[in-house]
Amino acid sequence: MQEKIEKILEEARERIHEAKELKELDEVRVAILGKKGKITEIFKAMSSLSKEEKKQIGPAANKARNEIEKRISQRLAELKERAKEIQFEKETIDVTEPGKKFSLGVKHPITQTIEEISQIFMSMGYSIAEGPQVETVFNAFDALNSPKNHPSRDLTDTFYINENICLRPHTSSVQIRTLQSQKPPIKVISPGRCFRCDTPDATHSPMFHQVEGLIVDEGITMADLKGTLDTMAKRLFGAATKTKFRPHHFPFTEPSAEMDVSCFKCGGKGCNVCKGSGWLEILGCGMVHPKVLEVGGIDTEKYTGFAFGMGVERIAMLKYGVDDIRLFYENDMRFIDQFK
Amino acid sequence: MLVPVEWLKDYVSVDVDTREFVDRMIMSGSNVETVEHFGTGMDKVVVGYVVKKEKHPDADRLSVCSVDIGEEAPIQIVCGALNVEAGQKVPVALHNSRIPGPLHGQPKQEGGVKITKGKLRGVESMGMICAASELGFDEKVVPVAHKDGIWVLPEDAPVGAPIEQAMGLVSDVVDFEITPNRPDCLSMVGMAREAAATFGSQLSYPDSAAKAAGDRKAADFISVEIKDQEACKRYSARVVTDVKIGPSPWWMQKRLMYAGMRPINNIVDITNFVMLEYGQPLHAFDIRQIEGGKIVVERAADGEKFTTLDGTERELTSDMLLIKDAVKGVAIAGVMGGLNSEIEPDTSTILIESANFDADSIRLTSKALKLRTEASARYEKGIDPNLCEEAANRVCRLIELLGAGTVQPGAVDVYPAPVQPWTVDVRTARINKLLGIDLSAAEMKSIFESLEMKVAGDEKTMKVTPPTVRLDMVGEVDFAEEVARMYGYDKLPVTLPKGSNTSSLGEAESLRRLVRSTLCAMGANEIQTYSFVSPRDADKVRLDDGTWETNYVRLINPLGEEQSVMRTILMPEMLETLGRNSARGVESVRAYEIGTTFSADLFDEEALPDEEDAISIGMYGADNDFFTLKGMVTELLGQLGIRRIRFIPEKEYGVFHPGRCARIVIPTKDEERRVLERPEPAKDGASHDELQEDYDVIKGLLGAMNSLSHNGSVELGIMGEVHPDVAEAYGIDGRCCACELFFDVIARMAQTKVKYKPLPKYPSTSRDIALLVDEAVQVGDIESVIRQSGGGILEDVTLFDIYRGRQIEEGKKSVAFTLVYRAEDKTLTDEDVAAVHEKMLQVLKDRFHAALREM
Numbered sequence A: 001m002q003e004k005i006e007k008i009l010e011e012a013r014e015r016i017h018e019a020k021e022l023k024e025l026d027e028v029r030v031a032i033l034g035k036k037g038k039i040t041e042i043f044k045a046m047s048s049l050s051k052e053e054k055k056q057i058g059p060a061a062n063k064a065r066n067e068i069e070k071r072i073s074q075r076l077a078e079l080k081e082r083a084k085e086i087q088f089e090k091e092t093i094d095v096t097e098p099g100k101k102f103s104l105g106v107k108h109p110i111t112q113t114i115e116e117i118s119q120i121f122m123s124m125g126y127s128i129a130e131g132p133q134v135e136t137v138f139n140a141f142d143a144l145n146s147p148k149n150h151p152s153r154d155l156t157d158t159f160y161i162n163e164n165i166c167l168r169p170h171t172s173s174v175q176i177r178t179l180q181s182q183k184p185p186i187k188v189i190s191p192g193r194c195f196r197c198d199t200p201d202a203t204h205s206p207m208f209h210q211v212e213g214l215i216v217d218e219g220i221t222m223a224d225l226k227g228t229l230d231t232m233a234k235r236l237f238g239a240a241t242k243t244k245f246r247p248h249h250f251p252f253t254e255p256s257a258e259m260d261v262s263c264f265k266c267g268g269k270g271c272n273v274c275k276g277s278g279w280l281e282i283l284g285c286g287m288v289h290p291k292v293l294e295v296g297g298i299d300t301e302k303y304t305g306f307a308f309g310m311g312v313e314r315i316a317m318l319k320y321g322v323d324d325i326r327l328f329y330e331n332d333m334r335f336i337d338q339f340k
Numbered sequence B: 001m002l003v004p005v006e007w008l009k010d011y012v013s014v015d016v017d018t019r020e021f022v023d024r025m026i027m028s029g030s031n032v033e034t035v036e037h038f039g040t041g042m043d044k045v046v047v048g049y050v051v052k053k054e055k056h057p058d059a060d061r062l063s064v065c066s067v068d069i070g071e072e073a074p075i076q077i078v079c080g081a082l083n084v085e086a087g088q089k090v091p092v093a094l095h096n097s098r099i100p101g102p103l104h105g106q107p108k109q110e111g112g113v114k115i116t117k118g119k120l121r122g123v124e125s126m127g128m129i130c131a132a133s134e135l136g137f138d139e140k141v142v143p144v145a146h147k148d149g150i151w152v153l154p155e156d157a158p159v160g161a162p163i164e165q166a167m168g169l170v171s172d173v174v175d176f177e178i179t180p181n182r183p184d185c186l187s188m189v190g191m192a193r194e195a196a197a198t199f200g201s202q203l204s205y206p207d208s209a210a211k212a213a214g215d216r217k218a219a220d221f222i223s224v225e226i227k228d229q230e231a232c233k234r235y236s237a238r239v240v241t242d243v244k245i246g247p248s249p250w251w252m253q254k255r256l257m258y259a260g261m262r263p264i265n266n267i268v269d270i271t272n273f274v275m276l277e278y279g280q281p282l283h284a285f286d287i288r289q290i291e292g293g294k295i296v297v298e299r300a301a302d303g304e305k306f307t308t309l310d311g312t313e314r315e316l317t318s319d320m321l322l323i324k325d326a327v328k329g330v331a332i333a334g335v336m337g338g339l340n341s342e343i344e345p346d347t348s349t350i351l352i353e354s355a356n357f358d359a360d361s362i363r364l365t366s367k368a369l370k371l372r373t374e375a376s377a378r379y380e381k382g383i384d385p386n387l388c389e390e391a392a393n394r395v396c397r398l399i400e401l402l403g404a405g406t407v408q409p410g411a412v413d414v415y416p417a418p419v420q421p422w423t424v425d426v427r428t429a430r431i432n433k434l435l436g437i438d439l440s441a442a443e444m445k446s447i448f449e450s451l452e453m454k455v456a457g458d459e460k461t462m463k464v465t466p467p468t469v470r471l472d473m474v475g476e477v478d479f480a481e482e483v484a485r486m487y488g489y490d491k492l493p494v495t496l497p498k499g500s501n502t503s504s505l506g507e508a509e510s511l512r513r514l515v516r517s518t519l520c521a522m523g524a525n526e527i528q529t530y531s532f533v534s535p536r537d538a539d540k541v542r543l544d545d546g547t548w549e550t551n552y553v554r555l556i557n558p559l560g561e562e563q564s565v566m567r568t569i570l571m572p573e574m575l576e577t578l579g580r581n582s583a584r585g586v587e588s589v590r591a592y593e594i595g596t597t598f599s600a601d602l603f604d605e606e607a608l609p610d611e612e613d614a615i616s617i618g619m620y621g622a623d624n625d626f627f628t629l630k631g632m633v634t635e636l637l638g639q640l641g642i643r644r645i646r647f648i649p650e651k652e653y654g655v656f657h658p659g660r661c662a663r664i665v666i667p668t669k670d671e672e673r674r675v676l677e678r679p680e681p682a683k684d685g686a687s688h689d690e691l692q693e694d695y696d697v698i699k700g701l702l703g704a705m706n707s708l709s710h711n712g713s714v715e716l717g718i719m720g721e722v723h724p725d726v727a728e729a730y731g732i733d734g735r736c737c738a739c740e741l742f743f744d745v746i747a748r749m750a751q752t753k754v755k756y757k758p759l760p761k762y763p764s765t766s767r768d769i770a771l772l773v774d775e776a777v778q779v780g781d782i783e784s785v786i787r788q789s790g791g792g793i794l795e796d797v798t799l800f801d802i803y804r805g806r807q808i809e810e811g812k813k814s815v816a817f818t819l820v821y822r823a824e825d826k827t828l829t830d831e832d833v834a835a836v837h838e839k840m841l842q843v844l845k846d847r848f849h850a851a852l853r854e855m
Helices: A002-018 A022-033 A038-048 A051-091 A109-123 A172-181 A222-237 A290-295 A312-320 A333-339 B018-027 B188-199 B250-258 B266-278 B359-369 B374-379 B387-401 B428-435 B441-450 B476-487 B507-521 B571-583 B626-639 B670-676 B690-707 B724-729 B743-749 B779-788 B830-848
Strands: A134-136 A160-162 A165-167 A186-195 A207-218 A243-250 A253-262 A279-288 A303-311 B002-004 B031-038 B043-056 B059-068 B075-079 B089-099 B113-115 B118-120 B123-125 B127-129 B171-177 B223-226 B232-241 B283-286 B294-299 B305-307 B313-315 B321-324 B329-332 B350-357 B412-414 B424-427 B454-457 B461-465 B589-599 B610-620 B646-649 B656-667 B713-722 B736-742 B765-774 B794-803 B812-821 B851-853
Touching: A002 A022, A002 A038, A002 A051, A022 A038, A022 A051, A038 A051, A109 A186, A109 A207, A109 A222, A109 A312, A109 A333, A172 A186, A172 A207, A172 A290, A172 A303, A207 A312, A222 A243, A222 A253, A222 A279, A222 A303, A222 A312, A222 B428, A243 A279, A243 B018, A243 B031, A243 B476, A253 A303, A253 B476, A279 A290, A279 A312, A303 A312, B002 B250, B018 B031, B018 B171, B018 B188, B059 B127, B075 B089, B075 B123, B075 B127, B188 B266, B188 B441, B223 B232, B223 B412, B232 B294, B232 B387, B250 B266, B266 B283, B266 B374, B266 B387, B283 B329, B294 B350, B321 B350, B321 B359, B350 B359, B350 B387, B359 B374, B424 B428, B424 B476, B428 B441, B428 B476, B441 B454, B441 B461, B441 B476, B507 B589, B507 B610, B507 B626, B507 B743, B571 B589, B571 B610, B571 B736, B610 B626, B610 B743, B626 B656, B626 B713, B626 B736, B646 B713, B656 B736, B713 B724, B713 B743, B736 B743, B765 B794, B765 B830, B779 B794, B779 B812, B779 B830, B812 B830, B830 B851
Parallel strands: B223 B294
Antiparallel strands: A134 A165, A160 A165, A186 A207, A207 A303, A243 A253, A253 A279, A279 A303, B002 B171, B031 B171, B043 B059, B043 B089, B059 B075, B089 B113, B089 B127, B118 B123, B232 B350, B232 B412, B283 B350, B294 B321, B305 B313, B321 B329, B424 B461, B454 B461, B589 B610, B610 B736, B646 B656, B656 B713, B713 B736, B765 B812, B765 B851, B794 B812
16 A cells, blocks of 8 residues: 555656646646545545554555645646746737827917917916907907007008908907906906918918907006016026017007017027027017007006017917918928927 | 118217117117118229220120229220210229129129129120119119119219229118107108117207398299198298209218119209108299199099109099199199199299198098109108298208209298197106106106107106107107106016916817817817908808808908908818818828808898807828717717717708718707807897897897707707718818817807716626618617617617628618616616516617517
C-alpha cells in the first residue's frame, strides 16, 4: 500500500510537471484526485485495512493528496501565467498605427474673437446687450448726435432700406436702445454685425463686426476709460502691451480718442504689421456726449459715461495674421480648420 | 489737408524736426495720414540750358538737344517732349543719376528710377530732360504750360546747380486728417493755430493790410444783392483794376503744388493761395462780363443751363444757388465759376468774390451736379462768415505785393446778420471731474488762451469766448476736450471705474453658445456668411415667389444686385459654402451657421423688419447622410431640452429631395401653442381702428407661417437631402444634406434647466421583436404605436435593425426593436411583462398588418 502511494505520488509529480495545458493538468487532477482517481481509490481501499494499517496508510495518503493538490494549484498558476503571456504576445498591436479620428468642429474665428473680447469685459462686470441689425436712422445717427450732413450718412457710406431705416453702420445704436431702456448704472457691451457701403477688397468688407461698449454711472472719468481699455488690451494682446490714446472726433463722444496698442509682433520696434510705426490702431472711444445721454433721459449733471467701439475683423486679422478680410466670409474649411 | 511745413512756418515758429512736429500734432489732436518728403530721392539732377535743338535723324517725335549743364562743354540729350525748345532752362538728370519718378506714363516705383546714358534710335543721350511729374510732383498739380512735357524752369535758374537747391524743392508736406468737426483746420492759419497751441508759440496772421491805392471805389463798379439770405450769409466784393495776367512767382506756384493745387495764372493762384491760407474760397470774375454792374445771389431756375469753367454744360435746379449779373448766371455759388466770366489773358479789371454760402445748400448742389471742388469741399463743412473780409483783403494785398493790379478802395460787403462771438460757461470742477484730473482754473485758462479763446469769469466758472472760426465750440464738453488734448491724453491718469461688477450673457447669447458648442462637438465647423444676398437665390433653391422666404427687405443702395436683399433664410449661403468647398476639393464638410434672418413688414413700410435668428447645418462627403444630420439635429435639440420632436415627411419643399425631406415639429397642446407663437411687438398707444384688427390677424398669420405647422404642432425647422438640381446649381459634387432651424422658436421652447430623476431601484427586462411590414409603413409610426401601448411599464424602445433582402418578400421590410420594460415600484415578473407585450403585439399586427418574426 505504502509503495502504491509512493508510486502514485511519483507519477503525479511527473505528470503535473509535464502538463503543458490547463486541460492536461485537469486530466491529471481527475486521474489522481477525481471520483475514480488513484488516490481516491486508495482511500476507498482503506476500509478493508486493519486498524494498524489504517493508522499507517491514512496519514500517508492524506499527505500525498495534499502534496498533489498543492502541486496542481502551483502548476495551474504557472500555466495561467504562461497562457496570458502567450495571449499578450498574440494581441500585441502596432501602437504607431493612427488613432481613431474624433474631429470636433471649430467656431468661426470672428465668433472666437468676439467671445474672447466679451469674456474680458464680462469679467469686468459688463453684460451683453443686443439690438437689431436693421435700425432706424434715428438710432443709428440722430440720437448719436451725428450732424445731418455727416458724410457717414451718405448713400455711398450707409445702406438704406428707406429714408428712415438703414443697416446699422455701427453697433453704437445699441447704446441708444440701452440708454432708453435702462437706468444707470449701465455697463454693457454689444457685439454684432454692421454694414457699410465698402466694395470688398483685402481690407474692406461691406459687412463686419463690432464690439461696442458703454458705461454710465456717477463719477465715471476719462481716466477710467483709459484704465478699462488698457486692461482690455493687456488681456487681449498680452501683458506687455502698451496703449496710446490720441485725440480724435466722433459725434457721439466728447472728448473722443483713438486707442493704439504697441505692435504685438515687434513689441513697438516697427515691423511690417505696424508699418514701421510700432503702433496699431485698434479702437475709437470717448466720454459719452451729453446729447446722447439726454436721448435716454439721463441726468447729465449727475451721470457721466464712456463708450468705445472696436472692429472685430481688424483685431482678428492682427491677432491671427490674416491678410485678407474676405477670407472670413469665404468659409473655406481649410481656413476655418486652422482656428482650432 | 496738405500742409507744407515750410509754408506753415510763415505763421508760427516751430523749432523741431518734422518727425517730432508730426508726433506732437497727433497727440494734440491733428491726426496725420502721411508725410511726403519733396525734393528727396533726387541725385545728380541739375539745371540745364538748352543751347540747341535739332530733329532726330531717325525719329520724328524725338529731338536731339545740346544742353549746357555748367560743365566745360554742353552734353547731348535726346528728348521726346514736344515742348522742348532752345533757350529753355530745364531739369537734367545726368548719367547715373536718380529721380523720384515715375517715368512719364509708367507706374510709380519704390525708391525712384535710375537714369543712365544710352542710345535712343542710334543717337547717344547723356541723360534725360525731366518733366515736373518725374521729379515728385503729382501730374494733377503740374502747371498747365508744361503738364504734357518737360518742366520749363524760370529764366533765372542757375545753370549747373542741383535742381532741388536751385528751385528750393526740399520740403516736407504733412497730410493732416481733418475731422468733420474742425473745418477751421482746412486752412494754413487754422493748422498754425493748432501748432501754436501745441508748441506754445505765437500765431502771426498773414499780411492783409492792402494799400488800396486806386482812385475809385469798389461800389462805383458793382452792386450786390442777396435774394436768398438763408443760403448766402455774406457776399463781399472787391475790385482790382489794371490787372496784368501772367504766371505767379515760383514761390507761390511751388506752395500751391505742394498743397495739391495746379498753378494757373497770378490772379487765380492768389485766390487759391488765400483759400488755402484762410479756408475761405474766393473767386475772381472778369468784370467785363458782369452785365449791368450788378451781382445777384439767387436760386437758379429749374432746368436752367449753365456752363462751368471746366467747359461742361450743366442743368441746374431751383435748389441750387446761382451768382448772376443783371441778365445771366456767372457762377454756381460756392462750387465753380462760369466759363462766361473766367479770367482771360487780357483781363484788366476783376471782381474778387469772398462770400459765405450755406453748407447744406452747397453740399446738395455739389452732390446733385457730381462736381466737387476745393471750394465746395470747404463750404459744405461750414465756414465762419467773418472770414470773408479778411480773406478778400489778403487777396488784394497779395495782388499789390506781386504787382498784379491796382486795388480799388472799399468793398461792397452785404452781411445782413453778422455772426457775433458767443460765450460758454465752463466749470473748472466739472472739467476735472469728467477727465479725472485736478487742474487749476489758471491752467485751463492758459490752454484756452493758447487757442485764441478769450477767458473771463472766475475760478469756479470761466466764461470762454472762442474765435468765431471755431464753429465746433458749443457746449462745456467741447471745452473739456480742448483741455484734455492740450494737457495731453497721455498724462491723464489710468484708473478703473468703481461700482457693480455683475454681468450677464443674456438668454439668447447663452443659447447660441450652447448651440455652437454642441454642433462643434459633433464635428461641425461654424461659418459666417453675408447678411445680404441675391433675390435670385430663391430661384436657385427652387422656392416659389410669394412664399415667406421671398418676403425680402430690399436695400435701396446695394453694392450690386447680388447683394440687394436681406436674407430670409440661411440655406442659400450654406449651399454656396458647400459648393465653394466642393469646388476647391475639400472632400468632406460638416458646417453650421447661426445668423439673423430678416423679413419685411408687409403692412407697415416704416416699421423695422422682423429679425429672427436661424441655424443652418450643411454637410457632404463620407458619413454625412440624412441620418447623420437627423442624429445631429436630434442631439442638438436634446441638448436644448427639446426631446419630443417628430420628423414628418415633406414632399413639396423645393430645396430638398422629395423622398428625403422632413419637417421637424414638436406637438404642443393648444395652450402651449399660444404662448409659443411669436410675441407681437409692443405697439405704442396708437389709434386702434377697425382695420387694426384685420391687420393683427393677418400679421399674426404671416408670422405663424414661419413658425407654426399644422395639426397642433410647432415647426422647428426643415431638413433633408438637397435636391439634385439645387446641388448642381451650387456646384456641389455628389449628395449633400442640409437643414434650417428656427432658432428663435427653439429658444422659446428650450428647457436647459436640468432636473434630477432618481435612478431605478428595480431591474428592467427586455424583449426583442421583429415585424414584417410593407415598405411604406414608417418606422416612426411603429415606434409611436409601441410607445402608446406601453402599459406604463415600457421604459425605452430602440430600433436596432431594418432588414430587406433574402427571406423577405419583395416590397416588405423587417423592422426590429428592443423594448425595455421596468416598473418603478417592483421587480416585473414574466407574467407582468407578457400581459403588456402580447397586447402590444396584437395592436401592431392589427395596425400595420405586421407579421411577427421569430427572434
